[in-house]
Amino acid sequence: MFKxxxxxxxxxxxxxxxxxxxxxxxxxxVFIKEQTKATSGNLSVQIDKLSKAGYxxxxxxxxxxxxxxxxxLTPIGRQAFENYIEALKSYIxxxx
Amino acid sequence: xxxxxxxxxxxxxxxxxxxxxxHENLETRGGKSMLVNGYTTFLTSIVIYFLVGYTHNPxxxxxxxxxxxxxxxxxxxxxxxxxxxxxxxxxxVVGYVWMVAGxxxxxxxxxxxxxxxSMLPILFVVALMINTATIITGLVIKFKALTIxxxxxxLLSFSLLIIFGLKSIxxxxxxxxxxxxxxxxxxxxxxKKKRLKSRAYV
Numbered sequence: 001m002f003k004x005x006x007x008x009x010x011x012x013x014x015x016x017x018x019x020x021x022x023x024x025x026x027x028x029x030v031f032i033k034e035q036t037k038a039t040s041g042n043l044s045v046q047i048d049k050l051s052k053a054g055y056x057x058x059x060x061x062x063x064x065x066x067x068x069x070x071x072x073l074t075p076i077g078r079q080a081f082e083n084y085i086e087a088l089k090s091y092i093x094x095x096x
Numbered sequence: 097x098x099x100x101x102x103x104x105x106x107x108x109x110x111x112x113x114x115x116x117x118x119h120e121n122l123e124t125r126g127g128k129s130m131l132v133n134g135y136t137t138f139l140t141s142i143v144i145y146f147l148v149g150y151t152h153n154p155x156x157x158x159x160x161x162x163x164x165x166x167x168x169x170x171x172x173x174x175x176x177x178x179x180x181x182x183x184x185x186x187x188x189v190v191g192y193v194w195m196v197a198g199x200x201x202x203x204x205x206x207x208x209x210x211x212x213x214s215m216l217p218i219l220f221v222v223a224l225m226i227n228t229a230t231i232i233t234g235l236v237i238k239f240k241a242l243t244i245x246x247x248x249x250x251l252l253s254f255s256l257l258i259i260f261g262l263k264s265i266x267x268x269x270x271x272x273x274x275x276x277x278x279x280x281x282x283x284x285x286x287x288k289k290k291r292l293k294s295r296a297y298v
Binding site: 026 | 099100101102104105106107108110111114115117118119175176179180181182183184185187188
């Protein structure tokens with residue numbers, strides 16, 4: 001039986017952002033941008049979508065005089081990511 | 097990276113790749129911190145050893161308080177000039193370990209200098225705390241030089257229970273050479289190598 005894949009996570013950039021955040025406690029926007037090689041505009045939009053869904057938490061702060069945007073996974077986001085992996089496993093299992 | 101839809105296999109590959117890349121690209125600057133704190137303690141110890149040895153003026157022991165001041169100033173400058181782009185769970189654990197060790201060392205030092213606890217073997221207490229934090233850090237970040245240096249420091253710190261006076265200050269300096277300066281240089285070399293390697297792949 002195939003489980004439904006979360007449409008919010010089933011897109012390349014949003015899944016990449018979630019995969020980065022699952023392995024760290026929090027990450028700066030610049031770091032995520034470097035890792036995903038996405039454009040700032042596109043990344044901002046996708047991060048905003050994840051934030052509105054409650055999957056990630058965004059903190060805007062300053063480091064010295066430089067503005068900094070920090071992202072971290074919320075418990076809801078972590079659960080959604082785990083569910084997504086479980087759903088993927090059901091697909092891969094059935095293919096194998 | 098675009099916002100295209102992925103198939104299941106691509107999704108799994110992307111997750112694995114992003115997690116792997118994130119870990120490979122994590123910046124580490126622990127080596128420099130260890131060197132700053134290690135050299136400050138080492139040099140302060142040597143300076144105090146000679147000043148007190150030649151002048152017999154116990155007030156020179158107040159120079160010990162330079163160490164935390166240098167440490168705090170360094171931390172402030174480093175944070176401003178190199179804002180951390182990512183915080184891992186390991187950073188958090190190591191940060192808490194050093195915060196607790198630092199608070200205990202600071203309270204013990206104040207108690208030994210300014211209160212009735214003047215009989216407290218303060219160099220032993222400080223060496224024990226710092227080396228314990230060093231060993232934990234070494235184990236958490238899986239860096240053998242720190243674990244070995246911290247263990248050697250712990251063993252040597254027990255000698256501070258039987259050796260007193262000016263000689264104990266030299267042993268204290270030696271402990272910091274073993275637990276911070278040598279592992280700090282090795283760690284910095286490893287970090288530099290890692291940075292060069294990651295740049296080579298860009």
